[in-house]
Amino acid sequence: MPPNPSPPEVAVIGGGPAGLIAAEVLGRAGIPVTLYDQMPSVGRKLLMAGRGGLNLTHSEPFDRFVARYAEAVPRLLPLIEGFRPEDLRAWCEGLGQETFVGSSGRVFPTAFKASPLLRAWLSRLDSLGVRFALRHRWQGWDEDGRLIFTEAAGQAVRTQPAATILALGGASWPRLGSDGTWAELLSRRGIEIARLRPANMGFTLPWSDLIRSRFAGEPLKRIALTFEGTTVKGEAVVTADGIEGGAVYALSAKLRDAIERTGQATLHLDLRPDLTEEALTNRLDAPRKGQSASTFLRKSVGLGPVGIALLREGSAPLPAEPDALAQLIKAVPLTLTGTKSLDRAISTAGGIPFDQVDEQLMLRRMPDVFVAGEMLDWEAPTGGYLLQATFATGIAAARGVLARLGIPDAALTGGLSSATGQT
Template identity: 65%
Template sequence: MFPTRPDIAIIGAGPAGLMAAEVLAEGGVSVTVYDAMPSVARKFLMAGRGGLNLTHSEELSAFLSRYREAATWLAPAIQAFSPQQLRDWCEALGQPTFVGSSGRVFPTAMKASPLLRAWLRRLDAQGVRFGLRHRWTGWDDQGRLVFDTPDGRRTVTTGATVLALGGASWPRLGSDGGWVPILAAKGVAIAPLRPANCGFTVGWSDIFRDRFEGQPLKGISLSLGERSVRGEAVVTRQGLEGGAVYALSAELREAIASEGRAILHVALRPDLSTADLISRLSAPRGKQSFSNVLRKALQLSPVAIGLLQEVAKTLGQSLSSLPPDRLAALINAVPIKLTGTAGLARAISSAGGIARDELDVDYMLRRLPGVFAAGEMLDWEAPTGGYLLQASFATGVAAGKGVLKWLAGGTAGDD
């Protein structure tokens, strides 16, 4: 325990900020969580609408590889607060979890709201306070935190600060990237915020767009270069989105940035070999229409057939005139030209943020002693599947521990 109870400010009431608050309250310090929104964890609640995917059950080395270049950086935090520890934490809040068929981990309630209510009850019991409708605008000339509130400007003196303001996706839920110029003015290097786990734009014809907007392509495989992902995609008015697309979003975004486009190949029947496809397509058609042959012999959905026709037109080909071998090759490698990302406002998460070198091993900003950062505002990205929330929770824990170490006069900052 500390001789006095220093007041610590957490700015951002999402998973990273709330987890840092819990660690600090357990460590014996006074904690106030500030957020610009009128209620906490709005994006967390949004994520739970379709079943809250907390983490993933795969072996830890495979799990860490999902963070790509940031894997080495995030590994200590995730190893210290692992997927199993996150599940145990949920269990202790009265919210047991289960592993789905894909290996993803969900709370049994399949919602975020019961977990969040139990968590807030615990934080309240620990004495954590909240300052909502407090939009952080930086520091004054005395080093105090400055907030815009409904009652006007407010300044706060704090013993340390944890920034957990999120990235810039779904800005209407609170994470709008407004912190970027504040930290940049202090000399903190920040990688540009970019869409991640996002949709991509495609120049669909009006006919295809009007007929198939919102329809899913199920049981497909998407490929970019040597990387392939099984899953689903959804046709949007502007292009494509969905789980399989999100899994490749980093590579697709980088290809578009460097080449102006990305060619994504779609296997509509990845479970069938080329020889099997050719055999089915070579069978006598009788009086069936060509579309019926594709639907019955290959079990292709209307949207899958429409996609084949759409791409064949752009290639100057007629599907019905293609020989079986060429048609089979096309069915399991439909080329789709992606021309851009769908934008940050609709992206599930964002890439970019505070550069790795700006933080010490305890998640303290080297240029701003006593200021720590956690969560999605750091420069890392990961696919959906539980990896986003796991890293947010884990870095929140790490930042909270870093504050306690710093307050105790430890060697925070040593690498």
């Protein structure tokens, strides 16, 4: 009786969450996997994201959750249905990392860090036999269709796996490994690439010398921002050349697109979203009793120095009438003139359009090559949506490989059995 043939080997290129989870799915199915990454270690952007608390996903109702992906919903919905927010939480807890829901509905590991999760994850991948080839920069394919890598010493390495998953990330924070150089490599093979653009980023605007010198780095707490009829409550930070922060990121796609169309975008800042315009007017109609304007605004409506400076930035002198001043407090105009650079953005828009891949994320022009994560052309706000879709596309690509190779899928959902058989 002939021996059973060895299962085919699969290459995963990219050591971020999409590549790591793809390697796990393949490893669970008994596939020999080599994960290649140009950096000396994997998961670097994940570790950076965990510095302020690793936001894994979000607990809001599923229909509202998936709507955050805007134009990409038709293609991402079936992939995220295959690995939903509750599945991501269960997977995390299967690695011994309990999760909790914060006051905003965002989901975090109880440890509030990425490092314990990454250590447990790498241990699991090791137990599944996943091999890591670090300091290997991908250079495309040779004339025989083999993958080419350059090692740290400059030596070329060639390999021809049965299938390849590309999970090289976008082009934000290139010092962590995702530098977007894959776009040129794929363009040479006839793959269409939508221009890589910053997403979830800050914006530039021409502050006065006063704002730049005195208030750079100052937080704007409990504010609301409005653009094109969409209002977001949250926080922001004044920078020396503009503004950034969670509330800004939530509107960043619309703001970026408007600036690309017209060269600028006017964002309206509500310094007291908890008070109506009428309530503000009533407070501002009180006698000033010889107080300076700054003292009066601080005592009557609770504005701090940075808020008062922003009022004067757009309208000097301040309106004398209480109703006009209340209107300004509720809608301080901020004229944004540009985006912060792609290399400092939280994530990347653009990439490989979904019409370039099939339902299993295999490139239509390149059979046996699959794509996952931020390389695909989708974007989402911060709040857990980025990681959720990254995981979901990594899993979908791995399952596409298994289907292509005719190998049963060892599902990650449900009981989430670990590599040792524990649940």
